[in-house]
Amino acid sequence: MLKSYIKIAWRNLLRNKVYAAINVIGLALGISACLVIFLSVHFELSYDNFHPGKENIYRVVSQIGSPERGTHKMSGVPDPAPEALSNRFPGIETLAAIHPVYPKTSVTAGNGVVKKFDSGNKPDVVIAYPEYFSVFQYTWLAGKPEAALQEPFMVVLTASKAAKYFGDLPAERYLGKIVTYNDSIPLTVAGIVKDLPQNTDLIFNDFISFATVKNSPFKNEFGFDQWGMFGGTQAYVKLTPGTDTMLLNRQLAAFAGERVLTEAGESKTFRLQPLSDIHFNSDYTDGFGRRAHLPTMYGLMAIALFILVIAAINFINLSTAQSVERSKEVGIRKVLGSNKRSLVAYFLTETFLLTASAVLLSLLAVQPLLQAFSSFMPNGVSLHLFSWPTLLFLLLITLFTTLLSGLYPAKILSSFQPVQSLKGSTGLKGNQRGYLRIGLVVFQFTISLVFIIGSMVINNQIRYMLNKDLGFKKDAIITFDTNRAYASTLPRVLADKIRQLPQVEMVSLSQGPPSDKNHWGTFLKYTDKTELRADCHLEFGDENYVPLYQLKLVAGRNLRTTDTISEVLINETCAKALGFKTPADAVGKFVESGMSDGPSRKIIPVAGVVADFHALALREQIKPVFIASSKEICRFVNVKLSLAGYSGEQLQRTISDIRNAYTAIYPNEKFDYHFFDDTISKFYEQERQMEQLMNTGMTIAIVISCLGLFGLAAFTARQRTKEIGIRKVLGASVSNIAAMLSTDFLRYVFIAAVLASPIAWYAMHRWLQGFAYSAPISWWMFVLAGTVAMLIALITVSFQSVKAALANPVKSLKAE
DSSP states (O other): OHHHHHHHHHHHHHHTHHHHHHHHHHHHHHHHHHHHHHHHHHHHHTTTOOSTTGGGEEEEEEEEEETTTEEEEESOOOTTHHHHHTTTSTTEEEEEEEEEEOOEEEEEOTTSOEEEEEOTTOOOEEEEOTTHHHHSOOOEEEEOTTTTTTSTTEEEEEHHHHHHHHOSOOGGGGTTOEEEETTTEEEEEEEEEOOOOSSOSOOOOEEEEGGGGGGSGGGGGOOTTOTTOOOSOEEEEEEOTTOOHHHHHHHHHHHHHHHOOOOTTOEEEEEEEEHHHHTTOTTSOOSSSOOOOHHHHHHHHHHHHHHHHHHHHHHHHHHHHTHHHHHHHHHHHHHTTOOHHHHHHHHHHHHHHHHHHHHHHHHHHHHHHHHHTGGGSOTTOOOOTTSHHHHHHHHHHHHHHHHHHHHHHHHHHHTOOHHHHHTTOOOOOHHHHHHHHHHHHHHHHHHHHHHHHHHHHHHHHHHHHHHSOOSSOOTTEEEEOOOTTSOTTHHHHHHHHHHTSTTEEEEEEESSOSSOSOOEEEEEEEESSSEEEEEEEEEEBOTTHHHHHTOOEEEEOOOOOOSSOOOEEEEHHHHHHTTOSSHHHHTTOEEEEEEEETTEEEEEEEEEEEOOOOSSOTTSOOOOEEEEOOTTTOOEEEEEEOOTTOOHHHHHHHHHHHHHHHHHHSTTSOOOOEEHHHHHHGGGHHHHHHHHHHHHHHHHHHHHHHHHHHHHHHHHHHHTHHHHHHHHHTTOOHHHHHHHHHHHHHHHHHHHHHHHHHHHHHHHHHHHTTOSSOOOOOHHHHHHHHHHHHHHHHHHHHHHHHHHHHSOHHHHHHHO
8 A cells, every 4th residue: 555655656746747836846955954943053052962961060150249240250269279179078979170281392302302382272171180081081092091190290191182183193102202281391202092083162181280289380370379369260060870960059159158359249159050051151261161051952943844734835825726636636545445544645655755755855955054054153063964863853843744644635535535536626716725725825925024024134133233332443564472481571572573574564562462352351440438449341452552443542641661561542432430520530539549559459549531432342341441561471463554555465565574573573473463354243243143144044935935835826826827828818917917917926935024013013123122232123124034035026926927928828728
């Protein structure tokens, strides 16, 4: 029976190749989107779930706050905390700490050649407690896990890092080799472990024994007596199964309250963060792990479902539209003994063949799609066809799509009465035949229009963010950092060399650019009748910093470069937070900063006030900022170039000259420069990815909708062949007939535009609430989106409409 169903269904599909192709392509697009999104979401959800005992592994995180300033959450703990917590609380089976470092490394090859490596911004080197490998289980390829990190001057490497340092060797041959860190700390390789899978936030490759710290310059990375300083130390615990985490959290909070030093009135607490929460919780950033955005993942899944539903609607529309043609087939089958259940099974078999063909086609498309969207796919996402999650997903998506697409048409077709079917009638009322198809077409274009409007709003917001006046100039400025392991005088020597180049207008030394993802932070206090405090972003810059970036001075004067911090500039928001009615009132007043000057806080005068500028992305409100000067800290180089009268070739020559000046002073360092406007643009990578995602969803939704519209237009034209022939005989023109066939479809798109507008407005309004500064959603976006959709629909149906209108009426009437 099943074999007969498959054979007959296959013949029927071959007899209706156009409709079968439309259905297969539409379903393949929908299933491809679902499969790609499934692979991405499954990969994200699998992060760090391969560790044995993962349900008992937690990170100890910190919170400090006050009613006035809110809560500040940190993934780290003070440096002395891990040692103080060890063996203090029952329920903690093992405690381990890590501290990321950014050293230069070098190894000496057998021929005596020294190979140098720079970790750059990737924190894959950590100082680790010996217990780290008890909390997280690695596969050991060489060395003894229990002893590898017990002694000072020992390091454990992953297999990939060992091969990078020493070339491909058997694991045992790496043991005993020397890796030198920061040119002065030689460490012996004591173990080799297998690399963790890519779905982990523990991206470390070099594990330096904690015992090394107190016997080497690494001790400068720590403040072992600083209970008020939160550096990079991370503490992980493995709990005894069954431990009461609520009780342990209360004990940790009490411990933090006793030990952690903060300002009076501030609360402080430690708490446990489950390992499974780390990858998705952006409240606790650690500088090495990548955070997945759960709302984006939910949005991806919703987009995939909508696209699949749109593809299924095509199938339903075309299947029900063909009901008249297939009514005689149903009648004959019923006369010959088929019942309703067997007919449903037959039509579902036909749907299954189409869906299976679409699944096979989508499998061919997955790899190119993963490559095309690699920019916002996490590294490591790939198709493993024979893994059980993928096979299970493919089975479920095939069955779900078959039922979603085929069940309703199958029930409709199998319900026809034999007598009426053999007469060529379906037995359905006109409204029953038409309203469903109209509703489904409107639904399809409603979703497509939501995508179109969403894409326009996101694009408008990105253009607004890139073109808004940020309070400083960002064009024709290149920036680069210098290695802080060298003498603090070298950046000034380099700046003097660069100033001599003809295309260079100005050079400034600073701690960083005025707008950056990360800023130093502290507070300023001003006491008059009452004490007022402002939590500030802290910037360091020399006397050229303000004029180079064209920050506007609204009161007072610019900074003077000094060896140590002797005065500050504050922004207007900071002046208001400190209680000054006008910027001029702040000039000359003395403020207390959170920076220490020996045993006491530093008291410094306000030299001037600058206009507010955006130190962070436009998602954030402008916050208090103060700028100070220190020759020791200012090692970041800002170069303003003159573009007037210079060609692109001359610009490249100037950059090459800057590189030569840099390598002359830092011969072993990589010259890594950035155009400042590109740095600003990278603030909004997430929004660009969202835009690309919306554009992709929009394109797929429109293509699938148009495929369905094309099929319906072709079927409508075929059904109305006799009517069109009579109209032409009675004098109707080609344009009259084409307009008649197109009007209904345009009406459906107009209704969809009316329905989509409030949905899109609400969704994008909610999205824009994530920005402190946003572009308005304008009425013209909805009008333009509706116009574009109607033009697309008109172009789609016009081919079939004109073709039907040009047909010879003699042939049409004779055929009928």
